[in-house]
Amino acid sequence: MGVKGRFAHLNGGGRPSGDGGWDCDGDQPLLPLLSSRSESENKSGRGDNPRPKKSPPPSDTTIQRHSKNALPRLTAGDLAAVGHEEFLLISPQPPTSRFQAMPSRFQAVALVSSPVCPNAVAWSDENLVAVASGHCVTIVNPANPFGPRGLITIPDTKAFPVGLIPKQDLASDCMLPTCLSRDVRPCGRSISWSPLGLSPNAGYDPNYGLTFREEVFSFYLFLYRCLLAVCTTKGVVKVYRSPFCEFSAEWVEVMDISEMLHTYFAKTRYGEVHVPTPDNCQVSQVGLKQGGIGNRANNLPLISAEQYACRSAMLSSLVVAWSPMLDNKSGRSCCILAIGSKSGKISFWRVHEPQCYSITHGSNPLPVASLIGFIQAHNSWITALSFSMFVSDESPQLLLSTGSSDGSVKIWWGCIDDLLKSTEDVHASFSLLEEVINVGSGPSSVLSLLVPDTLPRKIILAVGKGSGSLEIVTYDISIRKFDVSGSHYAHDQVVTGLAWAYDGQCLYSCSQDNSLHSWIIKGDLLHEVPLPSNILGVKMSTDVPNVSDACFGIAVSPASLAIAVVRSFDVNLLNQMYEARSLKAVVEFFWIGGQMLQDDNEHDDENFPGFPNRDLVNWGRNILWSLNQHEQYLDKPLVVWDIIAALSAFMKSEVNYVEQILVMWLMTSVGLVCDPSLESVLPHVYRYLSDLTSRQLHLFNVIIRHVILREAKLNGERQRSEREELKLWTKLLEMSEKDIQERLVGCSLSATLKGNWRHIGMAQMRLWVAKNDDKVKDYVKFLSSEAEKTESRCVAEAEEECCSFCSAGVPFEDTEIAYCQGAERHKLARCAVSMTVCPLSPLWFCVSCNRWVSNLAPVTLFKLLRYPLPGHKNVQKGEIAKPFCPFCGILLQRLQPEFLLSTLPV
Ligand SMILES: [Zn+2]
Ligand SMILES: [Zn+2]
Numbered sequence: 030m031g032v033k034g035r036f037a038h039l040n041g042g043g044r045p046s047g048d049g050g051w052d053c054d055g056d057q058p059l060l061p062l063l064s065s066r067s068e069s070e071n072k073s074g075r076g077d078n079p080r081p082k083k084s085p086p087p088s089d090t091t092i093q094r095h096s097k098n099a100l101p102r103l104t105a106g107d108l109a110a111v112g113h114e115e116f117l118l119i120s121p122q123p124p125t126s127r128f129q130a131m132p133s134r135f136q137a138v139a140l141v142s143s144p145v146c147p148n149a150v151a152w153s154d155e156n157l158v159a160v161a162s163g164h165c166v167t168i169v170n171p172a173n174p175f176g177p178r179g180l181i182t183i184p185d186t187k188a189f190p191v192g193l194i195p196k197q198d199l200a201s202d203c204m205l206p207t208c209l210s211r212d213v214r215p216c217g218r219s220i221s222w223s224p225l226g227l228s229p230n231a232g233y234d235p236n237y238g239l240t241f242r243e244e245v246f247s248f249y250l251f252l253y254r255c256l257l258a259v260c261t262t263k264g265v266v267k268v269y270r271s272p273f274c275e276f277s278a279e280w281v282e283v284m285d286i287s288e289m290l291h292t293y294f295a296k297t298r299y300g301e302v303h304v305p306t307p308d309n310c311q312v313s314q315v316g317l318k319q320g321g322i323g324n325r326a327n328n329l330p331l332i333s334a335e336q337y338a339c340r341s342a343m344l345s346s347l348v349v350a351w352s353p354m355l356d357n358k359s360g361r362s363c364c365i366l367a368i369g370s371k372s373g374k375i376s377f378w379r380v381h382e383p384q385c386y387s388i389t390h391g392s393n394p395l396p397v398a399s400l401i402g403f404i405q406a407h408n409s410w411i412t413a414l415s416f417s418m419f420v421s422d423e424s425p426q427l428l429l430s431t432g433s434s435d436g437s438v439k440i441w442w443g444c445i446d447d448l449l450k451s452t453e454d455v456h457a458s459f460s461l462l463e464e465v466i467n468v469g470s471g472p473s474s475v476l477s478l479l480v481p482d483t484l485p486r487k488i489i490l491a492v493g494k495g496s497g498s499l500e501i502v503t504y505d506i507s508i509r510k511f512d513v514s515g516s517h518y519a520h521d522q523v524v525t526g527l528a529w530a531y532d533g534q535c536l537y538s539c540s541q542d543n544s545l546h547s548w549i550i551k552g553d554l555l556h557e558v559p560l561p562s563n564i565l566g567v568k569m570s571t572d573v574p575n576v577s578d579a580c581f582g583i584a585v586s587p588a589s590l591a592i593a594v595v596r597s598f599d600v601n602l603l604n605q606m607y608e609a610r611s612l613k614a615v616v617e618f619f620w621i622g623g624q625m626l627q628d629d630n631e632h633d634d635e636n637f638p639g640f641p642n643r644d645l646v647n648w649g650r651n652i653l654w655s656l657n658q659h660e661q662y663l664d665k666p667l668v669v670w671d672i673i674a675a676l677s678a679f680m681k682s683e684v685n686y687v688e689q690i691l692v693m694w695l696m697t698s699v700g701l702v703c704d705p706s707l708e709s710v711l712p713h714v715y716r717y718l719s720d721l722t723s724r725q726l727h728l729f730n731v732i733i734r735h736v737i738l739r740e741a742k743l744n745g746e747r748q749r750s751e752r753e754e755l756k757l758w759t760k761l762l763e764m765s766e767k768d769i770q771e772r773l774v775g776c777s778l779s780a781t782l783k784g785n786w787r788h789i790g791m792a793q794m795r796l797w798v799a800k801n802d803d804k805v806k807d808y809v810k811f812l813s814s815e816a817e818k819t820e821s822r823c824v825a826e827a828e829e830e831c832c833s834f835c836s837a838g839v840p841f842e843d844t845e846i847a848y849c850q851g852a853e854r855h856k857l858a859r860c861a862v863s864m865t866v867c868p869l870s871p872l873w874f875c876v877s878c879n880r881w882v883s884n885l886a887p888v889t890l891f892k893l894l895r896y897p898l899p900g901h902k903n904v905q906k907g908e909i910a911k912p913f914c915p916f917c918g919i920l921l922q923r924l925q926p927e928f929l930l931s932t933l934p935v
Contacts, residue, residue, distance in 0.1 A: 132560040134617040137573040138174045140167055143597040143613040144581035146218045147474045147525035150595045150616065152584035153222040153255045155920060155932045156668050158593050161217030162614050166259055171593065171618060172670050172933035179271060179930045181280045183215050186265045189291045190329055191340040198334035215263040218347065223364055224354040225666055226382045228254040228270045229396055251383040253912045253920055256283065258366055264345030266368055273923065284398050286368065286378060291344055293400055299340050342372040350414035352427055355445050365448060366398060367429060369411025375431065377401050386885065386912050388923055389870040401448065404441065404459050407433035415478040420485060421506065428480065429459060430490050432473030438466035438492050440504065463511055465502045471495055474523050481533040489533050493524025499538055501555055514553045520544055526583035528592065531654065534626045537592055539580035545594060549626060561623030564644050565678040573615050576602035587668035588655045590622040590675055622675050623647045649690050656694055660725055663892055667727060667918045668934040673735045680740040698725050711757045718768045723893040726765045727918030731877055731935050733762045766916055770844065771805055773862065773915045774798060775897065776890045778812040789884050790863030791816055796841050797864060808897040832857065833869045845880065862886045862915055873921035875914035877935045882921055885910035891918060
């Protein structure tokens, strides 16, 4: 009841059927069988329904579309004969035909509470999946789904003191939306991940009490992580960070946005015109006591019911969304948090990235969200928000799409330069671009906005409706014209999740009716294509039952090869003794790497000669697409867990296929034209390494290390031919790391010479250059000699390096390890960036190559297009060094104990 009831505002009480009548789906029959019968009868009843023809319409898709209908068709007589009880007894083992057509998941994680609102799942840039289910938000690592989890217990909150109303007004109409909630404990309604880089990861905060050993952590450590914003069904928005020093699973609150909103409104008296003066307040209180409501209202004014309803609607938040990171050329970058409320207003909050990222010490101030303004976006509840970025001719713009319960959908844009500057009390710098769907077309439940990288003049917005229909709005910015492609009866109930994949080539949608579809846009119309079958098999055996009855959201993985789908269980189909108590919902992971993206797919076969079947051709094309995305967009964090997991799974059965993909990738990366075989491609690649971007070398390193070498290690003894190939790959890894080492030294030296870098490890680097005199390029030697001129003391300092344990001297022999000259011969780690001996304080750690880092590498290294660049352009001042591994390009972390949730980007 709770679930269906919560969608009341989205369902809109029913939807118009083809013949103008109304299907009322408010009353759900108790038996799924009966409901499916009535649904299918309704459908056959309106045969003239303008439901667009799906292409192609394979019979199994229909089963999966109406999975409930796939139960054996029983007549009413049959039912009477079998009887209610017996049906329930049979149903726990449903006929297999019902599930054969469902694309099968490769892993699943059971949840202890059921999701209640659309869009209940979100996948972060750092590769964590958050699910709002019931009274908690669960955070899982998809790379380690049965490992530790993060948890946010939704706190119960009291209503904000906005005023008091006379008792007789309690039942007035306008008070209804305020009193609708019947839950004792609030649930998670909307969640959103911030981009990477906003989160402090440990610290003592005087506002919230001592978190952990004040004397040690009386400051914030800024690791490069994401923040999670959570909006509850009571309308309260809070922002959380991952725990670190707390050693607990519970995530830590860093901001209470609703409290700040309340403070702001109280200060501005809710923007009401007739503001009671302090004198009036006194009078009200007298009136209050006479009214007999009680004397708990100390300073609260007596207000009318309308005023109360209006104020509480302004404070009741419904949906949250973080914008992408807004780059600031002249200062710190920031990110905007948008919060939609019941009043139709959207408030915007700005959070800056920290001054620096640090793991050991910091004087970073607490991250603060500052209010930068409001827009009155709609006249009814805001039910969906979605951000995207857009680069117009003049300046970059931030786009925001908003959907409301009255059916209207609008697209807004804001100039990023204004958003970086604007301060409180002004109108938010967003202006209306277009009202793309008008009021009265049925509530919108989810939105997904996208500006494709390949079509930068086009805005694509997918709108999911409470009626189950799906609309695609395209807006061409150059001719300022928008198109709404015909509404599709995509689902039978509320659309609860929408996600674009492959740069807008494919759309995934899911609904409360438990259906999950994938679509491609052909011409102007949506065409349904089958979800790819799982040819990779199940990653880990799970005993999570397969009895879901409603779907609550979809999220696409960072490299677009997998999706996470949240479903709640049909409790009647669970084993009541064992399962029904603890299993309420499931996060299922599906591979979408085999997704077909074009309907007429014959022509691209020639690119993949010799691929055994259609699925593998699709997989190959999509993996190459994903790798190419990472190579092209240097601002995109290198999170390739899904690519590596898929390739590793293929390695088990189709070694030659993986090789073929990698060879093709190397050939396109390097721009080679030659015989597509490993033996002929790899020697070419060795020669061109310095012409490649740092990002390409990072990808080589990560893929070789985690797909080829790890698999080889697991398999042990191999045939001789394979050992030869392994040697070739190992050589590529070595050469590419050497090239990066040289780039790193070059970037550090030149940054130091230009005076915008700390002088750490200069002596060691010059020693390294001297040692590798025969191998390094002349350019690096030149930089080294320049550095020597400016700092004559360097060599002496290097000799003074001493052991952290016994303070004996440490000579420079190797870039990664060092041994002290004391009697104990202590083994010490050297920082992978600065080559100095690591201190005993906490260090950054790379989970890919297991190197330690104490000083961060200059940003230039990660953006190098080739080395050395002509003239060697340097990065502008002010760009903050981010914690990336210089050799793998992935996020560095602080090593966590195994019982804590950690992220795995590879
Ligand atoms: Zn020692
Ligand atoms: Zn690394």
